[in-house]
Amino acid sequence: MRAGFVAVVGRTNVGKSTLVNGLVGEKVAIVTSKAQTTRNVIRGILNEPRGQMVFLDTPGLHKPKTRMNQAMVRLALESLEGVDAVLWVLNASESWRAEEERLAERIGHLGGPLVVALNQVDRIKDKAQLLPLMAGLSRRFHGAALYPLCALDPKDYPGLLDLLFPLLPEHEAIFPPELYTDQPERQLAAEVVREHVFLRTRQEVPHCVGVLVEAFDEPEEEGGKVVLHCAILVERDSQKPIIIGHGGQTLKAIGIAARKEIQQLLGCGVELRLFVKVRPDWRENASVLREMGLA
Ligand SMILES: Nc1nc2c(ncn2[C@@H]2O[C@H](COP(=O)(O)OP(=O)(O)O)[C@@H](O)[C@H]2O)c(=O)[nH]1
Ligand SMILES: [Mg+2]
Structure with missing residues (x-):
């Protein structure tokens, strides 16, 4: 059995909470169409016969203008440390911004196992548009798995989980298996x-x-x-x-x-x-x- 932590990071409003809720199968984090909805790091726990995956859903990266927002960005970046794998969620239908660059540098620096979820592909008519982004990512992050998906579509979840589970260490469950979040x-x-x-x-x-x-x-x-x-x-x-x-x-x-x-x-x-x-x-x-x- 495997068990461990996966930090789910990315710019604000790309679909991190949607994906974590979908994967866990319960509403762990609130989702709205507005940016900066998630403020805390929220743990969503997935239990399967092959193991337990604890997702850390994080506030999205953005330019902080208040003390609260500074705390949000700090919590998101700190969550990258000490996890077994990083799941970086991108909105593949939008262009690369300063937040992506900042995260890319941080992730590259930490150098741990990485899966990049190229989300919102349902918004892209011609899937060939993904190729330059994928080529750029694989040049920059050798060994990273790239996975195009639509976070709203459960058909896409098993393939992503198959990439993530092998990255977790062999370990017994960390949380009781009936829990799907540790939020009070x-x-x-x-x-x-x-x-x-x-x-x-x-x-x-x-x-x-x-x-x-x-x-x-x-x-x-x-x-x-x-x-x-x-x-x-x-x-x-x-x-x-x-x-x-x-x-x-x-x-x-x-x-x-x-x-x-x-x-x-x-x-x-x-x-x-x-x-x-x-x-x-x-x-x-x-x-x-x-x-x-x-x-
Ligand atoms: N079309 C489409 N919309 C998505 C997808 N994933 C998330 N969304 C929408 O994007 C918005 C932001 O999602 P959310 O999960 O709160 O993003 P977060 O800030 O990264 O946690 C919500 O309105 C979601 O319904 C996707 O794959 N396709
Ligand atoms: Mg969120």
Whole structure:
């Protein structure tokens, strides 16, 4: 049996979380069409008869403008160290950018086993367009496996796993086999709330939204509800009404959708209370970031 860690890295919004969720077969990380959705390093655990593969889904590389974003990029780069293999996800339908170059240098420097997933090939009509990229990568990274795929298509997963499993050391399972993530339930719940805020608000809001769990009380009796209080942090007064919506409708919709999903996740009833709070500069605030696991 094999077991080990695979860091999943790449620029923001290329499909890392989509791929990890797909491979693990559970929603480990939230996915949206917006950049910089993933903020922490999230472990997604795949259990198979041939072994256990622990994926580290990482925040995407980007140019950090706040302390929070600096922490995100640092966590992503640190995840490259001490893993058994690196799975580098590229958006093959887009051109190579500064973030790719930075990552290429770092990966080349570390020199460990590498698989490059050339993602989003469904967006490329003429697959021959992939050839220059593949030729460049194989010149630069001798021995790296290159794998074109569409992260949304489960048919592509077995081939990728066949490349990754042999890179793991022979080892017993690291986590209990029934786990698919090691995120605490309160963090999973906060992420679900954040996802529904992202999905229901306009383009300019998401990046300054953070979710803090203020209470997570287990039911006292069998069949009772989890009482969950979440603060939705924004940075400016003007952002509050965007999240609350006309007559409170947006916040209500966020609450209904999030509660449904959290109930499913926890397997019990949930009483969810959401509060919108203005906290200027929370993305620069060390104690808030620490609570979110980002400092
Ligand atoms: N067409 C297409 N879209 C994809 C593919 N992989 C991911 N996406 C979409 O790209 C967006 C970003 O995905 P996400 O997994 O959050 O990217 P991350 O920032 O790298 O984790 C989402 O809207 C996904 O549905 C793919 O292979 N093909
Ligand atoms: Mg992500």
